[in-house]
Amino acid sequence: xxxxxxxSDSDERRWVRGERPGSYKxxxxxxxxxxxxxxxxxxxxxxxDLIEELGTATPANVLTVAAYFHLAFEAIRPFADGNGRVGxxxxxxxxxxxxxxxxxxxxxxxxxxxxxMQVWDDKGDLEPMLGFLRAETVKTWR
Numbered sequence: 001x002x003x004x005x006x007x008s009d010s011d012e013r014r015w016v017r018g019e020r021p022g023s024y025k026x027x028x029x030x031x032x033x034x035x036x037x038x039x040x041x042x043x044x045x046x047x048x049d050l051i052e053e054l055g056t057a058t059p060a061n062v063l064t065v066a067a068y069f070h071l072a073f074e075a076i077r078p079f080a081d082g083n084g085r086v087g088x089x090x091x092x093x094x095x096x097x098x099x100x101x102x103x104x105x106x107x108x109x110x111x112x113x114x115x116x117m118q119v120w121d122d123k124g125d126l127e128p129m130l131g132f133l134r135a136e137t138v139k140t141w142r
Contacts, residue, residue, distance in 0.1 A: 011081070019080035027080070037077035046076045054094065062098035063137075066091045067129040071120040103133055104140045 018026050024043045038046045050072050057065040073087040092102035105113050109132075116128035 014080045017080075021082075024078050025080045037075065043076060043078045047073075047078050050076065057094060057098050059099040062095055062100045063133055064126070064130060065098075066094050066100075067126055067133050069094060071117060071126065071129055074117060075121070101137065101141055103136045105136060106139060109136065109139075 024047075025040050027040060028037065050069065053072075054065065054069060070087050070091040073090065074083060077083050079086065088103075088105060095102055112132055116132045119125050119128045
């Protein structure tokens with residue numbers, strides 16, 4: 001994969017290191033301020049545990065469960081690349097399966113989105129992400 005093929009230098013470096021799309025990460029890739037993510041050898045178990053927790057989702061509490069799921073998924077960072085896109089897609093799948101419309105994270109709101117994730121990393125506080133998702137739901141469906 002090269003820049004000519006639409007990839008980047010970092011894509012090529014990950015490929016050389018043995019990373020493949022659709023597979024759990026083999027190395028640590030720290031992007032958060034606090035450097036929080038699951039170790040490569042823990043990813044499969046952490047992801048499995050998170051999926052088991054989704055059994056608590058109902059139409060009445062799905063936005064709360066979706067906020068928690070997305071934050072926990074991003075904390076695991078199971079892939080070498082694309083965790084945000086995959087996490088948002090899975091969050092929307094969870095919402096749809098529980099009779100809630102999908103949510104778009106609008107580009108102009110990314111600072112608030114990252115801020116809500118940072119509060120979760122720093123304090124374990126779900127409320128900023130929950131409030132963000134409520135506001136983005138309204139904005140998405142306006």
